[in-house]
Amino acid sequence: MQSALDLSVMSRVVAAEAELDAQRLVYVFENGSFPDEVVNTTDLAVRGNQLASELQRIGIVTGDRVGVMMRNHPEFVYTYVATARLGAPAVPIDPRARGDKLAYFITFAECSVLLVADYVLADDAVADTIRKTGVRTYVLSTPEGRAAGIDLTGWASLNEVFDGPEAPTVREHVTDPTTPSLLGFTSGTTGKPKAIEFTHDRMLLYRRLPGFFGLQDDDVFYTGLSMTHGNAVIVTMMPPLWRAVGHSVFSRWFTRTRLWEICAEYGCTVWSNLGGIATALYSQPPSQWDQNNPVRLVVSAGMPRELWTPFEDRFGVRVCEWYGALEGGFAYNPVGVGPVGSFGKPPADLLRMEVFDGDEQPCASGEVGELAVRPVSGPARLTYYKNPEASANKVRDGWLRTGDLVYRDADGWLFFSHRKEEGGLRKLGEFISGSFIARVLAEHPGVLDVHIFGVPAKSGAPGEIDVVAAVVPVDAAAIEVAELFTLSELKLERSHIPDFIWIVDELPRTVSEKVQSRVLVDSFDDSDESVFGRVRTKSQG
Template sequence: DDRPYTGLSLTHANAQLVTLGNVLKMGLRGVISRKFSKSRLWDICRHYGCTMFNLLGGMTTAIYSEPRKADDADNPVRYILSAGMPAAIWEDFKRRFDVELFEFYGAAEGGMTFNPPGGPIGSIGKPPASLIAKVIDEDGRECAPNERGEIVFEAAPGQPTLAVSYFKNPEASAKKVQNGVFFTGDIGHRDEDGWFYFDSRKGDEIRRNGEFIDTAKIEKTIAEYPDVADVFVYGIPATSGVPGEKDVIAAVVPVDVCLFSPQKLLDHCRAVLGRTELPSYIQVMSEIPKTASEKPQARFCYQLFQEQKNHVYDFAS
């Protein structure tokens, strides 16, 4: 009886496999939009009776930023297959839309973890029986529980050795899998019970005043501000020049740019966030640049940050 939905591009593995692949394999009726629309998402699901869809990390905050409606929970969706649901909005998202969350993690090249409904909030889950997952430090040693490192995978005993072959790029292929170990390039940790957690893409971590910043918490705070339609938080090298430190930029799309006040938004953040978490800059945008899979693109945001200084409000001091 399930009816999957996707608004993701069919150039992306999630739309190809999670939605279209399952529809064809299981003989289901599926619904595919030409383009993802955060404002029409729930109306589409209601109209076509869609019971599940796949949601990627960059989309969750955008949906959460939409103005709350009395009928948010009045929808036919049973669960969302989510890749990157921020822990900061996990429970609120479930309650608001009355859905279950099935979190998963993986790359097109390999590696996979699953956290079915009922698992720890914020966790990307545990690997299937065919894989072994670890978190290792820069010297290749396995990290202790709750210690950050790179997430890697290898085949379980009796399974084919992992391998990756990039098109006409043997150097990248050899770097991605070394001695049967698949390097994801993602930083994470695991808890004492073996549940894994994604922390950041390698190199994308934001450290400020010696602490790692939870960008999802900042995005949740800004997304709940009624004058904001979308938000993306990223980091740039700190103006202080301290090695490894970054300044925090909040790229926001106002509901109405003429009525939007960056100072009032910052005051809202001050009431909720700690001093280290406050944005150094608020960057006003008409639209946040995103990939075909709705992932915000920090490099294009930063390019516009440098080129359009009249759209940037400096609160660093």
């Protein structure tokens, strides 16, 4: 019988799988016009050990932090294997990070070494920031970087580590599965990002997720989400490690307009929805892929309720909705079981969930309150790196406070309302559904993408907002904003009609494809010529 260590430490899992079937396909990395990169179990074991050996050679020891800053590459997975073997937590860093924020990630986590892709260093300002931190840096030369002629003179080569001979086996250093496997930074919406310590034994929960989602051992899972985000790691990277799916396909970077085409080309049967992906796909014009694709299941964390059934019908898929918080907590709504719009219930044998009001009392059915989580086995535990005060504030009386405001129906199914710091969309005395507005506008043929957010109401009513629809048009010169307002008036109730339609080139997104509402709010100016009020449309001048 395998021990908790064997089941939860990634390097041990990889070694066992390579011994069981040395040539089993695990990952395919799709890279646009460049050749695919294919990874099998032996690649994971050998390459992970090579990197562990090199890190050990330069003095990395158990407890040191190893930063990794690149898009989706095989070397990203090799890093996770190597750091697990050494007991040196990985620190994934968004490759788009710049300036003070990048310096903060590296220095706050006290990274002893940084593994970075060449295209990151193509930005001289980023390269200068990294140099100034003093962190020892290895650079991955990529096909796209070589094609662009990126000069890597003066930087240590990560490729040479993997191009060399097989290294002597580095021993497994993790003896306690409750020790950290990686540091995951939060989004930092309420201040500087905090770093959550993820422990190795979280994998014991992750191993059960494929069963909850309804995955099959012959499924091919696709994502373009970044490996710097937990969703891509937990939902797509991990299942093929222990044969829960056939293999997984990663895109180097995510392009919404290519999703169905990639799934068709690579025979993908499942993909992972997050943030505004579903809305953006639904906004695309009808195509040959709508009913002619191999996908049977969308594993979704954030399917808008109003879009759920139309999305399933249009693309011939089923949706399994789920909820997960980086700090902890999991719930799921299996296909055809719970009501449309609900993110589900927690596994009864693992977790308890409660909805608390402002007085820390359980909410009645239908009443919005903060979601709290705790294991069935005892109190919740959470550690923010170097921030004991924040850790203590997050867990009170054994319950982890998620910051997500939700409600239950009479049967106990949970529904998301909004993030605590975002306050929700409240207009004319009622909370309104941004996803419903987005669905209506997304059906207009001139709309490529759309996001709904709120700005303080011009009326000055406390807590009230004016509704803004940020619209990415197919053709900015041809879009008739008056048609969008007319469509809204025909299909939406009065409280849901946008007060402003803002024509934008693109929507700002996080690495997890979540639209950054705060960036939109801070940039919004109703006097800008790209912003149209209900009485000032483009056709009216």
